[in-house]
Amino acid sequence: xxxxAQVEADDLKALYQELILDHGKNxxxxxxxxxxxxxxxxxxxLCGDRITVxxxxxxxxxxxxVAAEGKGCAxxxxxxxxxxxxxxxxxxxxxxxxxxxxxxxxxxxxxVAAAKAMxxxxxxxxxxxxxxxxxxxxxxxxxxxxxxxxxxxxxCLDGQADATTEKV
Amino acid sequence: MSALARxxxxxxxxxxxxxxxxxxxxRQVHGKPLVFLDSAASAQKPRAVLDAMTQAFECxxxxxxRGAYWLSEKATTNYEAAREKVRAFINATSxxxxxxxxxxxxxxxxxxxxxxRMVLKPGDEIVLTALEHHSNIVPWQLxxxxxxxxxxxxxINADGSVSVDRFADVICAKxxxxxxxxxxxxxxxxxxxxxxxxxxxxxxxxxxVDGCQGIVHEQVxxxxxxxxxxxxxxxxxxxxxxxxxxxxxxxxxxxxPPYQGGGEMxxxxxxxxSTWAEAPAKFEAGTPPIVPAIGLGAAIDYLNxxxxxxxxxxxxxxxxxxxxxxxxxxxxKLVGTAQNKASVQSFTMDGAHPHDLATVLDxxxxxxxxxxxxxxxxxxxxxxxxxxxxxxxxxxxxxxVDALIVALHKAREVLQ
Ligand SMILES: Cc1ncc(COP(=O)(O)O)c(C=O)c1O
Numbered sequence: 001x002x003x004x005a006q007v008e009a010d011d012l013k014a015l016y017q018e019l020i021l022d023h024g025k026n027x028x029x030x031x032x033x034x035x036x037x038x039x040x041x042x043x044x045x046l047c048g049d050r051i052t053v054x055x056x057x058x059x060x061x062x063x064x065x066v067a068a069e070g071k072g073c074a075x076x077x078x079x080x081x082x083x084x085x086x087x088x089x090x091x092x093x094x095x096x097x098x099x100x101x102x103x104x105x106x107x108x109x110x111x112v113a114a115a116k117a118m119x120x121x122x123x124x125x126x127x128x129x130x131x132x133x134x135x136x137x138x139x140x141x142x143x144x145x146x147x148x149x150x151x152x153x154x155x156c157l158d159g160q161a162d163a164t165t166e167k168v
Numbered sequence: 169m170s171a172l173a174r175x176x177x178x179x180x181x182x183x184x185x186x187x188x189x190x191x192x193x194x195r196q197v198h199g200k201p202l203v204f205l206d207s208a209a210s211a212q213k214p215r216a217v218l219d220a221m222t223q224a225f226e227c228x229x230x231x232x233x234r235g236a237y238w239l240s241e242k243a244t245t246n247y248e249a250a251r252e253k254v255r256a257f258i259n260a261t262s263x264x265x266x267x268x269x270x271x272x273x274x275x276x277x278x279x280x281x282x283x284x285r286m287v288l289k290p291g292d293e294i295v296l297t298a299l300e301h302h303s304n305i306v307p308w309q310l311x312x313x314x315x316x317x318x319x320x321x322x323x324i325n326a327d328g329s330v331s332v333d334r335f336a337d338v339i340c341a342k343x344x345x346x347x348x349x350x351x352x353x354x355x356x357x358x359x360x361x362x363x364x365x366x367x368x369x370x371x372x373x374x375x376x377v378d379g380c381q382g383i384v385h386e387q388v389x390x391x392x393x394x395x396x397x398x399x400x401x402x403x404x405x406x407x408x409x410x411x412x413x414x415x416x417x418x419x420x421x422x423x424x425p426p427y428q429g430g431g432e433m434x435x436x437x438x439x440x441x442s443t444w445a446e447a448p449a450k451f452e453a454g455t456p457p458i459v460p461a462i463g464l465g466a467a468i469d470y471l472n473x474x475x476x477x478x479x480x481x482x483x484x485x486x487x488x489x490x491x492x493x494x495x496x497x498x499x500x501k502l503v504g505t506a507q508n509k510a511s512v513q514s515f516t517m518d519g520a521h522p523h524d525l526a527t528v529l530d531x532x533x534x535x536x537x538x539x540x541x542x543x544x545x546x547x548x549x550x551x552x553x554x555x556x557x558x559x560x561x562x563x564x565x566x567x568x569v570d571a572l573i574v575a576l577h578k579a580r581e582v583l584q
Pocket of ligand 1: 208209271272273274301303304349351352353378380381401542
């Protein structure tokens with residue numbers, strides 16, 4: 001294998017690491033939240049992927065439950081699954097910070113250490129997991145797959161019904 | 169020069185030789201030889217097209233139909249020569265039936281906006297098939313909304329074929345326009361255009377054929393097909409993009425109102441009223457895509473210089489080889505297996521989303537399309553959100569099909 005081919009093979013391994021494949025094949029919280037306080041549909045017109053994100057935020061502004069259901073590639077489904085786990089029991093404001101960190105990880109703007117520094121230390125383990133989404137940074141066209149669930153959640157929090165990767 | 173090109177003997181078909189004509193095919197991507205299996209989206213260009221366009225820009229460029237100087241006259245002659253090449257290529261009766269557009273999408277929008285608006289009344293019906301590209305759906309929806317016309321859809325069979333009987337069920341006295349793909353860009357299905365034309369004409373409807381994929385794989389004779397409009401894009405026919413063709417019967421173009429207003433398309437303009445030029449100028453408002461048209465002419469010369477019957481047989485061989493080899497990869501299923509098919513093959517792999525497949529294949533240098541292929545209604549009919557698609561042009565080889573298969577095995581490993 002040439003040196004370049006080896007780098008390419010490593011990029012692929014980084015993108016499709018075990019954690020991503022596991023969440024992609026067995027997504028957690030692939031359902032609708034009962035008594036959801038917000039619901040939004042996300043759509044990637046490029047590939048036709050569609051997901052529905054529902055969440056219940058309590059009076060204190062904390063995510064009591066987050067779920068995501070839909071059809072999509074391994075990256076978008078894994079990202080949705082990991083998002084629902086990461087955000088549960090977090091204040092919405094912190095959730096937005098997590099989104100910010102994920103977005104920057106996916107575009108290669110920051111590394112894991114920088115992401116951890118942005119957030120409370122109690123989230124270190126979650127950030128480690130979410131950092132596996134950072135494999136997309138070598139695949140620019142796939143960044144939207146990783147961020148679609150998060151954009152959808154955001155539009156649901158902001159009271160819009162729909163998100164599309166072409167708008168964001 | 170073009171006269172010379174036309175009298176050159178036709179080369180025997182040799183794919184190794186053909187490949188040398190396409191400079192891009194010798195490059196590598198991700199450190200691997202490029203295996204380009206996405207010609208249905210846009211084909212690569214032979215050196216002859218690139219050279220003709222460079223020559224046009226470097227030596228013979230000026231605006232057309234305007235300047236009273238030699239260079240403009242030369243550019244005009246070249247532009248009009250391209251129109252004649254298109255005419256001969258599809259066996260139209262006259263140059264004036266060839267309208268240059270931005271592409272097939274533009275051509276279909278032209279027909280919908282001009283002919284559609286002219287004839288459609290509330291309750292009239294536009295007949296499409298379930299396998300159409302968005303380009304042959306949305307323009308009709310827009311005009312249906314404006315005129316009160318209704319869209320009817322002819323269903324497809326499970327293997328992706330379309331039965332003439334289904335057309336007979338849907339086409340009726342209310343039908344004004346029938347608009348169908350010549351060849352499906354997703355399934356490769358070849359539609360029985362001659363029979364659809366007969367059914368359409370029996371009720372007085374006109375037939376538009378979206379020839380984007382059709383003209384690429386077979387020699388088209390618009391008179392023999394019996395349709396009324398035929399639209400295609402240059403970039404899928406080994407020519408440049410930003411150029412397309414609408415062929416329409418002369419009497420239809422004569423009756424149709426202009427699509428857009430501007431320079432080129434007028435006879436006399438006053439602020440009270442303007443009168444239109446004759447077709448095709450009536451439909452070519454503004455400075456046209458001069459050099460892309462010349463490039464399309466060069467692509468046609470190129471195709472005329474090879475044995476197209478042998479080229480079609482070569483493409484068919486690749487298709488049949490791929491149809492035999494793909495299902496041997498565990499989990500791979502073919503989508504679109506009609507009897508009469510062009511060299512376009514969609515497929516899925518169990519447990520792997522087409523986008524993930526395409527990403528992994530790309531790292532092996534293999535370019536395939538993944539997604540809904542601008543045919544979301546068809547995806548719904550097929551019960552999938554997306555497929556992967558390999559499409560084969562004159563320059564592809566069995567070795568490249570093998571490379572696809574090897575890459576698919578690897579993708580299974582990566583994605584399991
Ligand atoms: C069957 C079919 N119709 C229409 C189109 C649209 O062509 P263009 O984008 O060149 O206008 C395509 C190409 O994508 C096609 O395959």
